[in-house]
Every structure is written in structure tokens, then in C-alpha cells.
Amino acid sequence: DAKTTQPPSMDCAEGRAANLPCNHSTISGNEYVYWYRQIHSQGPQYIIHGLKNNETNEMASLIITEDRKSSTLILPHATLRDTAVYYCIVRVDRDDKIIFGKGTRLHILP
């Protein structure tokens, strides 16, 4: 079973920051938090991952709480192309299989 819980859906206005929460209260000390997204009719796409420090790349920022029991993915300036299902996943490393939960369906509103 997935070790994360996410809201089933969220709306965000185009141009605004989209903040997607994820709870992973049973995360182990050696598990990373990964985020993937799946745009309609495509395979999932990697976004970002982190262990305990906040991370930022060209796509998004990842904020992990100090106790590591939750995290937030931030898309700083959402566009219509960011409409997708976003999956929060915990895994140990690249050899650890990815177990997908139900994800959050993000709707970007024009």
C-alpha cells in the first residue's frame, strides 16, 4: 500500500502558486520523498525529490517539514499545462520500487 495521503483534487488559478500537500507520517529515516505527475494520456514524469532539506529545480520546489511527516510541492506560477495528477511517493533509493497512491488531480483554472 502507498505510504502517503494526498487530497483527491485541488484547483488553482493560472499564474498563481499551486501548493500540493502530502502526508507521510510513517516515513523512515532513509526514505526520500519523490513527486511525479501524470498528464492525461502520458506516462508519469519525475518532478523533484528530497530527503530532509528543501529542494528547488526548474519545475518546482519541495518543502519538507522538520519532522519529515509531511511535505508540500510548490509550482510557483501554474499554467494550464500543469493540469495533471500529482503523485507523492516515499522510497529508499533508485532500487526501491515506486508504489503509487491515488494522487491529487490538479485543475488549473484560466
Place this chain on the structure above:
Amino acid sequence: SAVISQKPSRDICQRGTSLTIQCQVDSQVTMMFWYRQQPGQSLTLIATANQGSEATYESGFVIDKFPISRPNLTFSTLTVSNMSPEDSSIYLCSVEDPRGGPDEQYFGPGTRLTVT
């Protein structure tokens, strides 16, 4: 990054028949994964396929129903055997980051299977 192609992209099959899905990667990778995504659902891992060894199946999936081949480091096939309408899904293959880093897993575009 890794570029993954799958064949066929979609197919409509009759119940009782079998379909073999091909997954081709443009880089050599050790681990390949097969997922199923039923309509409106999330992805479910079917099995992990390492070159040179038998595939490892997840709970609820068996080799007789989903035989997998992994003849080399860039190719794998998944066969859906004795199909029923419940097998109608998108089947995706995935590979680990060929650069060896911990960052990413790449996914193919998927094969959309409809069983009538």
C-alpha cells in the same frame, strides 16, 4: 534521460487471446518495471524485470498470466495471456535512471489495451 518506446500504442483484442507488449529503451538499464493502470485508477506495479534473471512479481500478479522476457539491457516484453475484459488497462514500462543516479525513473507512453 532515457527515451522509452512501446509497441503497440493501443490494441483491441478478443477475450481468450494474448497480447505481447514491447518496451524499447535507448540506453542500457539494469532494472525495468511493468505497471498497469486501470481506467480512472492509479498505477499498479506488476513486476520488476532484471536482465539475466527471472522477473519478480508483485502480490496479485502471476507469471502464467503476465509472462515477461528481458533478453538484453534495452528491451523487455510483457504478455497479457488469456485476456478478459478486466484486463482492459494501460500498460506502462518504466526504467531506472541510466546515469546511475538516485533521481529518476522514466516511464514509457503506455499501451492502451481494450478487451472485448
